[in-house]
Amino acid sequence: MTTTTTPPGTGLGTSGSRLGAPGFGRLVRAEWTKLRSVPRWGLIMLAAVGLTILVSLLSASGSSFQANLVAPPPTGPEGGQVTDTFRFVHQPLSGDGTITARVRGLAAIEGPNHPWAKAGIMVKDGTTPGARYAAMLFTPGHGVRWQTNFVVDEAGSIASGEPWLRLTRTGDTVTGYESTDGTDWREAGSVELTGLPATAEVGIFVASPPSDRVERQFNGTSVTSRPTWSTARFDNVGVRPASGQQPATWTDEAIGMVEQAKPNAPGAGRVAPVAPDAPAGLDGPGVPPAALLSGVPDATGASTVTGTGDVAPRAVDEDLTRMSLSGALIGLMPIVALGALFITAEYRRGMIRTTFAASPRRGRVVLAKAVVVAGVTFAVGLVTCVTAFLVTQPSQRDSGFVPPLFPDRSLTDWPVARAVLGTALVLALVAVFSLALGAILRRSAGAITVVVLLMVLPQMVAGALPLTAARWMMRLLPSAGFSIQQTNPRYEHVSTVCLPETGCMPDSPWLGVAVLAGYVVVAVAAACWLVRRRDA
Amino acid sequence: MTARAEWTKLRTLPSTAWLLLALVVATVVFSALSVSAVDIARCPSPTECFEDTTRVSLWGVRVAQLAVVVLAVLAVTNEYASGLIGTTLAANPRRGTVLAAKAGVVTALVLAAAVPGVLGSLLVGRMILPGNGFSAANGYPPPSLLDEPTLRAVIGTVLYLGLVALLAVGVGTALRDTAGAIVAVLVLLYTAPVLVQLIGDPKWQHRLEKAAPMTSGLAVQATTALERQPIGPWAGLGVLAIWAGAALLAGALLFRYRDA
Numbered sequence: 001m002t003t004t005t006t007p008p009g010t011g012l013g014t015s016g017s018r019l020g021a022p023g024f025g026r027l028v029r030a031e032w033t034k035l036r037s038v039p040r041w042g043l044i045m046l047a048a049v050g051l052t053i054l055v056s057l058l059s060a061s062g063s064s065f066q067a068n069l070v071a072p073p074p075t076g077p078e079g080g081q082v083t084d085t086f087r088f089v090h091q092p093l094s095g096d097g098t099i100t101a102r103v104r105g106l107a108a109i110e111g112p113n114h115p116w117a118k119a120g121i122m123v124k125d126g127t128t129p130g131a132r133y134a135a136m137l138f139t140p141g142h143g144v145r146w147q148t149n150f151v152v153d154e155a156g157s158i159a160s161g162e163p164w165l166r167l168t169r170t171g172d173t174v175t176g177y178e179s180t181d182g183t184d185w186r187e188a189g190s191v192e193l194t195g196l197p198a199t200a201e202v203g204i205f206v207a208s209p210p211s212d213r214v215e216r217q218f219n220g221t222s223v224t225s226r227p228t229w230s231t232a233r234f235d236n237v238g239v240r241p242a243s244g245q246q247p248a249t250w251t252d253e254a255i256g257m258v259e260q261a262k263p264n265a266p267g268a269g270r271v272a273p274v275a276p277d278a279p280a281g282l283d284g285p286g287v288p289p290a291a292l293l294s295g296v297p298d299a300t301g302a303s304t305v306t307g308t309g310d311v312a313p314r315a316v317d318e319d320l321t322r323m324s325l326s327g328a329l330i331g332l333m334p335i336v337a338l339g340a341l342f343i344t345a346e347y348r349r350g351m352i353r354t355t356f357a358a359s360p361r362r363g364r365v366v367l368a369k370a371v372v373v374a375g376v377t378f379a380v381g382l383v384t385c386v387t388a389f390l391v392t393q394p395s396q397r398d399s400g401f402v403p404p405l406f407p408d409r410s411l412t413d414w415p416v417a418r419a420v421l422g423t424a425l426v427l428a429l430v431a432v433f434s435l436a437l438g439a440i441l442r443r444s445a446g447a448i449t450v451v452v453l454l455m456v457l458p459q460m461v462a463g464a465l466p467l468t469a470a471r472w473m474m475r476l477l478p479s480a481g482f483s484i485q486q487t488n489p490r491y492e493h494v495s496t497v498c499l500p501e502t503g504c505m506p507d508s509p510w511l512g513v514a515v516l517a518g519y520v521v522v523a524v525a526a527a528c529w530l531v532r533r534r535d536a
Numbered sequence: 537m538t539a540r541a542e543w544t545k546l547r548t549l550p551s552t553a554w555l556l557l558a559l560v561v562a563t564v565v566f567s568a569l570s571v572s573a574v575d576i577a578r579c580p581s582p583t584e585c586f587e588d589t590t591r592v593s594l595w596g597v598r599v600a601q602l603a604v605v606v607l608a609v610l611a612v613t614n615e616y617a618s619g620l621i622g623t624t625l626a627a628n629p630r631r632g633t634v635l636a637a638k639a640g641v642v643t644a645l646v647l648a649a650a651v652p653g654v655l656g657s658l659l660v661g662r663m664i665l666p667g668n669g670f671s672a673a674n675g676y677p678p679p680s681l682l683d684e685p686t687l688r689a690v691i692g693t694v695l696y697l698g699l700v701a702l703l704a705v706g707v708g709t710a711l712r713d714t715a716g717a718i719v720a721v722l723v724l725l726y727t728a729p730v731l732v733q734l735i736g737d738p739k740w741q742h743r744l745e746k747a748a749p750m751t752s753g754l755a756v757q758a759t760t761a762l763e764r765q766p767i768g769p770w771a772g773l774g775v776l777a778i779w780a781g782a783a784l785l786a787g788a789l790l791f792r793y794r795d796a
Binding site for chain 1: 566569570573575578579595598599602606609610617713714715716718719722723726727729730731733734735736737740741744
């Protein structure tokens with residue numbers, strides 16, 4: 001039996017490279033040897049690690065939160081923290097049945113309408129804040145919506161006018177319908193509320209979220225949030241139990257409110273509902289007169305209800321994970337230096353000619369360098385980010401970010417893991433970006449300045465630009481990659497204030513990384529093309 | 537004579553002229569950007585804007601100082617990269633004099649370019665601000681060199697750029713490496729302003745702004761509400777001077793006792 005063996009060192013290697021040109025694997029190994037054998041680059045990496053952790057720690061211990069001033073929010077059926085404050089005119093419904101109402105108008109008592117003010121009908125598992133529910137509602141800014149359990153929000157087909165709304169309960173399933181005329185009904189959504197008790201509360205409700213006023217001055221930003229009150233008129237309000245029983249009597253209740261006596265009000269002894277975070281003095285602007293405080297439907301089913309608050313996921317401004325990783329913004333500067341030096345040092349010392357002589361396919365040299373520098377920065381960045389996340393936790397707790405307002409987070413939660421992995425990825429991408437610019441400019445000073453300018457400066461400049469301009473800048477420049485550090489979920493149906501100068505990125509996590517990756521791909525392509533075209 | 541040699545070396549580098557031009561242009565352009573961004577329409581009422589118009593007009597140096605850092609670092613590290621430093625020290629073995637001459641020439645050049653940049657920014661501010669409602673009628677007289685606080689801000693900003701140059705020369709001499717020195721100076725300068733925006737506690741913000749070179753040094757630009765600044769105008773510039781002095785001292789000691 002004969003076997004043919006290929007003598008070592010002749011002809012095609014396993015990587016299928018051309019004769020005389022080393023395979024890509026060997027190129028990568030050569031670049032890795034170069035990287036690890038320069039002690040100074042190890043020091044640069046150490047500087048990046050140290051800076052990231054140090055700045056993250058500073059940022060964690062330099063922030064504070066007075067947890068005792070805010071009552072712990074209720075938790076929704078889906079687990080997250082929710083706001084559940086609204087005016088609910090309700091009655092118990094035993095077993096299956098239907099509630100119908102027409103919204104004749106919804107307007108703020110004072111000032112412009114809040115786009116997400118809500119007037120509609122609801123089936124709720126009792127009146128405890130945070131209990132599961134299904135609702136059909138009308139909003140001034142977004143038309144008819146089908147919302148359940150705080151997080152689900154779907155648009156209906158009616159955008160304005162005086163819509164008819166209906167909810168039907170069949171077993172655990174609640175289905176929402178909308179209609180323009182009360183005869184022709186269209187299904188808007190359906191949900192199974194598992195464990196809904198036999199007797200649920202059904203009724204009409206009004207909520208009016210606080211309005212945020214942003215004052216951005218050149219030297220600082222202030223956001224003031226004040227409660228709004230909206231009044232809705234309903235008619236044709238009717239509850240029809242499937243059993244054919246007579247509907248029960250109505251109860252008018254402010255859900256999730258701190259009941260507080262309103263001093264000096266006409267009709268003394270009346271109680272005005274106050275949102276938990278409303279200021280103590282209740283005679284301020286926007287508070288409804290006592291006459292509007294009863295909303296029980298009359299014999300014809302007409303009713304006027306005034307409410308404040310919101311039924312939605314709670315918007316959290318502080319992103320503790322982002323805070324834990326904020327040091328990466330400074331720690332990336334040494335990494336920028338490393339990426340640029342990895343090729344400019346070769347140009348400086350003439351080593352690049354040896355490199356290109358050994359591997360005439362120059363584009364592949366750049367790619368091999370990119371692979372090595374990306375791999376190393378990702379690995380180092382990952383260790384750094386995990387460390388930064390872990391060591392900042394105690395300082396954050398000392399600074400007042402404690403449960404239940406800020407639940408404990410762990411590296412196994414996906415948003416946290418995404419932020420940690422993503423930050424390491426951003427660092428690796430920045431290193432490659434810097435390497436590519438180093439190959440294009442062949443000067444470390446130029447490459448470093450450009451990358452730092454594009455990555456760090458937007459954060460500084462943002463506060464000095466008008467909000468729209470600042471948001472576009474954060475979207476379009478490579479620094480958009482830092483949106484991967486955001487872990488707070490965002491909901492379309494909750495208006496939040498997102499200010500770029502406080503680190504809030506307008507885009508979703510992965511979209512931001514995609515923008516950065518786009519810059520990297522273009523820069524690497526340009527670098528490959530230029531090194532082939534130019535003399536070394 | 538040493539100064540003259542240093543002047544010749546710096547003058548004949550093409551990058552020097554470009555960087556000085558970049559300093560002037562970036563100062564004016566970024567200042568113009570910031571004055572266009574402030575608008576009286578976004579304030580509660582015209583008289584309640586509380587904008588420091590002089591400070592806004594001189595905002596561009598925050599970005600333009602990058603050019604100063606690169607210029608000053610390159611003036612030192614380029615010689616190490618090309619090996620010219622050996623020749624320089626053979627021609628003049630008194631290293632203290634060499635470093636002093638280098639620092640002097642770089643700073644003089646930066647100051648010379650800073651003057652038109654800063655004055656140009658002020659001029660642009662005077663042209664744009666009234667259009668955004670910051671007129672004398674609303675209580676915002678155009679920034680003028682005849683006002684003592686504005687004059688202080690202008691002179692202070694020019695000196696600020698000079699001190700940044702000295703800081704960069706010091707760090708460049710100590711590290712001898714272009715990339716390392718540029719990054720080190722940028723980290724020193726930009727960490728504080730970025731960090732201040734990320735941390736929430738005003739007490740910590742003030743501590744940081746007081747101690748960090750850029751935020752304290754730029755306190756000299758304030759012309760109104762001085763009591764709310766983290767540090768007084770000249771005292772802030774003094775903090776930056778201490779940073780620059782410490783960097784120069786470290787550079788000088790290393791330069792003196794280390795082989796080139």
